[in-house]
Amino acid sequence: MPPAWVIIALFVIGLLIPPVVRHFRRRLTHSESKIRGLVREVYGKNIVSEKIVAHGHAKILVTGLKNEPLLQVQVNLTKLAIKHENGASLAALRTIIGLDRGQPPLI
16 A cells, blocks of 8 residues: 555645546536537537536536637537426537537528
8 A cells, every 4th residue: 555645645636636627537428428419510520639528517528620710619518418408409509509610500
């Protein structure tokens, strides 16, 4: 077993890392996975990187892009999943996600 000071040092380092930077390791809910799929559908081949980070209880999808007006899009998967579970259609959420492209949404 490592010395107590090593355990304490690792614990303190863990506290110093801001929660936004910590990668989210838990699974996405079914609705959150659907929202991630919508982001992939909207931005398609222009996605160059993707990571999910935790911000409190929310799971944020941070997507790096190429050939788009924005270089990065951050989508709150948890918030949009709750909207979907409360009745918002996937088509409406897809339109909201696509508004960041600077182009009129496809209908």
